[in-house]
Amino acid sequence: MAVILQRNIHVEVIGEIPSGVKNGVNAVFSTTTPYQNNTTKIYFNGRRLVIGVTADYTEAPPNNITLNRIPESNDYVVIDYHKA
Numbered sequence: 001m002a003v004i005l006q007r008n009i010h011v012e013v014i015g016e017i018p019s020g021v022k023n024g025v026n027a028v029f030s031t032t033t034p035y036q037n038n039t040t041k042i043y044f045n046g047r048r049l050v051i052g053v054t055a056d057y058t059e060a061p062p063n064n065i066t067l068n069r070i071p072e073s074n075d076y077v078v079i080d081y082h083k084a
Contacts, residue, residue: 002014002015002016002017002032010036010039010082010083011082011083012080012081012082012083013031013032013033013035013079013080013081013082013083014080015078015080016031016032016078016079016080016081017077017078017079018030018031018065018077018078018079019032022071022072022073022075022077023072023073024070024071024072024073025070026070026071027066027067027068027070028060028064028065028066028067029064029065029066029067029077029079030063030064030065031063031064031065031079031081032063033063033083033084034061034062034063034083034084035059035061035062035063035081035082035083035084036081036082036083036084037059037061038051038059039081039082040057040059040065040079040080040081041079041080041081042056042057042065042067042077042078042079042080043076043077043078043079043080044056044067044069044071044075044076044077045075045076046076049067055068056068056069061084062084065079
């Protein structure tokens with residue numbers, strides 16, 4: 001279950017498991033609520049990923065992210081972000 005923290009000007013979602021099929025083919029995953037651009041932090045099997053087209057993932061607001069490394073069924077993906 002994700003932890004939601006409310007700070008001065010934003011609400012931070014921590015530890016959300018994004019929706020999407022982990023099957024070695026799907027690369028697009030979604031957050032439950034829209035996020036603020038450039039606030040996502042994604043962890044793939046415990047390793048924090050780097051945002052960017054030539055890096056590990058890209059954002060596709062308002063809710064989607066696309067991973068450059070496609071997860072298999074036994075991989076673990078978690079996302080932190082600021083709600084829009």
